Amino acid sequence: MADEQQTLLDERALAEATSDPGARIEQLRREIEHHSYLYYAKDAPEISDGAFDSLMRELRELEAAHPEFYDADSPTQRVGGYVGEQFAPVRHAQRMYSLDNAMDLEELDAWLDRVTEAFGRMVPVVCELKIDGSSIALTYEGGRLVRAATRGDGTTGEDVTANMRTVKDVPLRLRAEGLAGIAAGARGGAAGADGPAAPIELRGEVYMPKSSFDALNAAAEANGKQAFANPRNAAAGSLRQKDPSVTAQRDLSTFLYAAADERALAAQGQWELLEWLREAGFHVNPDVERCETREAVHAFCERAVKRREALPYEIDGVVVKVDSFAQQEAMGYTARAPRWAVAFKFPPEEKTTLLRDITVQVGRTGKLTPVAEMEPVVVAGSTVARATLHNEDEVQRKDVRVGDTVIVRKAGDVIPEVLGPVLALRPEGAQTWHMPATCPSCGSPVIREEGEADFRCISIDCPAQALERLLHWASRGAMDIDGMGEEIVSRLVESGRLSDVADYYTLDAVELSMLDMGRVNKEGEPIRLGETVAKKLVAAIDASRTRPFARALFGLGMRHVGKTIAEVLAAAYPSIEALMAASEEDLAAIDGVGPKIARSVYLFLRTPDNVAVIERLQKRGVALADEARDESEQLPQTLAGLTFVLTGSLVESGMTRDEAGAALKARGAKVSGSVSKKTSFVVAGEAAGSKYDKAVALGVPVLDEAALLRILETGEVPQTPEASAGE
Incomplete structure (x- = not known):
């Protein structure tokens, strides 16, 4: 690269002596695309970042001086700055399937056995790292990027074309070497310099590098904003920004690995497809291997597990695919996944961290749950600072104590879990933990009924239970008051406007719009909920008045009454009056109910405070009955x-x-x-x-x-x- 700056100066001088700015613009575009390809697809740059920036600056200046040469596919057009009609539905050329999982090498071997049985021998497979990002489908027509869509439900995704055009390693035009690999006539059109006549849909993963994720969260925290949970969520959220210029600032990258219909290509298998994608200009993960024995597959998976932490991006497993497309077609699909591929999932990642405290959370039924408050630690791609310890017996069974260094993992890579302490690091004087004798929310005594693992607060005035009951009533499985989340409910409770679920139906849009959200703007003025959100909430509250009776029963939060039992009760007694008139024995006789649930329902519906709430709900238009059906x-x-x-x-x-x-x-x-x-x-x-x-x-x-x-x-x-x- 020693002479690159002089070379660029020579080229610029030549360009200035040329009277055809259009030719120079086209030359610069091709040159920039070439260097982008070497940087992203080949990982072999020929010029420095500074030299690349110099080319880009010259192109911008020429395009600004000669707008008649505008081209939407120019490298300068990657950063958008408009807000348009975003996220229209896009139907994929072929369904985007899920993958079956192999949770260990034994399950992976079982899949390899099925492949071997299908063909009478072990056939070559391709092992690829499973990138923990957001799936994307890119459609090229005439060699140009015309559409980008999220995975969605597998059949239909969201149109994120404007945003994907800002991702720098996505080619806006396929390279000539890639176009040459498209099978002539496979889709009814000849291949050539201008690309195939019909569109081709290519698939891969959008991800955010670990370093970019850390920088994004650091900036968010500095500005008092919510940090992203993990790089996968950050990538998905960045991809769905309404303003493409925001996406452009998020430093997203891609790895491409599939085509919707491989018959459009000359490639005969996955290994050849990956090579074609590289030649076409796409960023393809270099860490892939074509394996002909199960020992080689095992070795690849074991290396991936060991290298996971050192990689600059998150992975959560290895994808193993039958290489030959013909053999893939012979194996076919189940209802949800291809039989010719499997995802080997990594063992749950375990980390150690400091247990700062054990706090107690009070649920809507008064149940007290101990919660581990830990020094934040990144586990399986996201920061973990809290985890449930379930009950006092579980705390003592694991023998975790405040001050311990504890082992943390995510069950199924999702739910944080404390496995236990590192006893060798236990500080002197660490005390065995016991449930407090009084409720941390209201100070009332707590009880533990004989035969039960849980402690409970039985005070009906407990504010923690009130908040949880209000949130439960508004939840999707109950009355589904869309938008009524914890922050708004908490503010309504603190302001005295909500004390029980019947109070929801006294709220109006004007009052809600003025709700103080407990924050101030740059001028020091309180931030209000606002008219738009308030109107949506009132509409959602009104819509909830006519939810099915079973959902209202579930929403009331009776102990032991989940969604299924609520449906059983509503089927037996289709109105609240009928249910309240039923005896404990009648309730216990219902198939699936039994004495314990019957007792809970019977007592709940005879508690004066609860009856008063039910009466207020009815007066405010909540339909606590199912319409009579003609038998x-x-x-x-x-x-x-x-x-x-x-x-x-x-x-x-x-x-x-x-x-x-x-x-x-x-x-x-x-x-x-x-x-x-x-x-x-x-x-x-x-x-x-x-x-x-x-x-x-x-x-x-x-x-x-x-x-x-x-x-x-x-x-x-x-x-x-x-x-x-x-x-």
Whole structure:
């Protein structure tokens, strides 16, 4: 690079002697694209950052002086500055599937066994690092980037084209070497210098480097803003900014690894596809390997686990794919994932940190939960500072004490969990922890009923319980008052406007708009909730008045009454009056209720304070009853005796799992939240989780969404679930 500055000066002098600014602009664009390709795709820059910046400055100056040569694909156009109609729906060329998981080498071997059985031999596979970012689909038409979309539900994503154009390692135009690899005639058009006639959709991951994530959070904290939980969330949030110039400032990067339809390319397999992506100008992860033995696959996975911390970006596993596209096609797909690929998930990452304190959290039913307050530590990509310790017995079983150095991990890489102390580092005098004798919220005595693990505050005036009850009533599973979050509810409680759930229905938009949010602006004036948010909240409150009776029962927060029991009670007694008139014995006789739940419901509905709240809800227009149904219109109970479990998102129908469950129950089925050998069918929607895996392990028939819709339409179940995802 020693002579690069002189070379640039020579080129600039030549350009000044040329009377064709358009030619120089085009030359600069090609040169900048070439150096971007070497930097991002090849990791082999030929010039310094300063020299690159010099080329970019010259191009900007020329384009400003000659606007007639404007081109949206120019390198100077990557940073947007407008706010337009964002996030329109985009249907993917082919569905973007999830991946089945292998949680250890034994499960990975089981997948390799299935591959070997399918072809009678071990076939080559490609191992790639599983980037912990946000999936993206890029569509090129005529070799130019025309559309970028998020994964969405796998079938339809959000249009984030303007934002992706700001990501510097995304080529706005495919390189000639890449265009040459597109199979002529595969899509009905010849390949050439201008690219294929039809669009091609390429897929990969958008991620935020660790260093960029740290800088972003440091800036957020310095400005008093909420920090991102982890780089994955930061990447997803940056990708969905309404102003592309904000995305441009977030330092996002990409790794590309797939095509929606590989038949559009001359590549015969995954290994060749990755090479084509590099030649086309994309950033492709260099840490990949084509393996022909399971020992080589194991070695790659073990190296990835060891190198995880040293990498400049987050990974959460290794993706193993059958290399040959023809063999991939032969293996096919289940309802949710390709059979020819699997994600080897890393063991939960464990860290040590200081246990500063054990505090007590009071829930909506008065339950006291000990919480570990720790020195913040990054675990599995996000900062952990708190974790539940469940109850006093659990604290003493793990023998964790304030001042201990404790081992922390994330269960399933999601939920923080304290495993136990490092006894060798325990300070002298560390005391065994016990639950306090009084409630930390209201000071009332706490009790522990015989046979129970939990301590409870039984005071009905406990402010902590009031807040939790109010939040529970507004939650999505209950009355679904959209936007009524903890911050707003807390301010309403502190201002004296909310004391029980009936008070929601006395709020008006004018009053809400003036709610002091407890912060001040730059001028020192209090920040108010505002008219726009207030109107939306009032509309959501009004909409909640007509929620199904079962959701209101769940929202009341009766102990032991979850969503399923609330539905059972509402089916037996379709109005609050009928339920309140039922005896304890009547309630206990309901299938699925029993004496313990019956006792809780009976006492709740005979507590004067609770009855007063129910009466106020009715006076304020909350429908605490289901509309009477004509028995002659009742659907045939053809699913009686069958138990269904729903998992994942229902894409084709647009139904929520609750709505699908209600439709199944209308035909007599039971809907459970857990899978067992007694489960009749598991319905696996998009991104089905552990329930799908358990169904496969237990041999429970698995149905896809199409099979569910046939059942709801006909009332009949398949004799042999041909739509099974667990074959």
